[in-house]
Amino acid sequence: MSIKSEWAKIDKAFNDLSKTFTSGIMKEGPLRGVTTSTIGIEETILNLRNLSTFVKMKAAMMLSEIGIDLLYNALPRTPQDTGQLKDSSTVTLSFFGTYKNIARGTKDDYVNIIGEPSLNQIRNANQINVLVYFTRTNEFGEDIALWAHEELNPYGSSTHPRARKPGTGPKYLEGAWLDNKSKYISRLQSVGNIAEDVQAGLEMVHKAKDKNAVDVVRLNLSKLLGNLKGSIK
16 A cells, blocks of 8 residues: 555645745746745745655654554454464565555464664655555465465365454455545544644744745744644654
């Protein structure tokens, strides 16, 4: 799963903020262009970079939460004999070239948080995916996770092989996804809602001194990211 929708909202937020940050630097009319004043240019560039990092981090955190919730809902459905299948489950963020393991499942149906993406991974990311997967193989190298997901019969089936515990059986991951898909999509759509976050992260740098200028403000990245801390549950 990756962020492939709602970017129009994010682009609009970028454009609106760019206008806010630069409106005191640009002049209107046939000769529209940069005036001799350079106040705010460096701050504008920094603000847009910080905003980009913040939106990417918000998206990464949201994908992490969805992956964790998906695994949490999949574990009780997962067939269990020795428990090794459940113990093999992992939630990972992919940044196309680098990866970060976020959480792992256990045979007791718990999801343990083990990490979060680094700031460098976020800054350099062009696309972020969340992967939720099971990697159990047997002593012969056969993919037990795939076999159990696609071929095992559900508990109570008259056909063998079948799951041994009530409520478990095939499609344990797919079923959890389909049951919660609308909720996850709704949460992804909230990534572009950043107006309140941005407002909370603004700091005054230079107060406008005449009617042809605007206040120069800075987006404090630490404040922006601080609002996201603890969002992985």
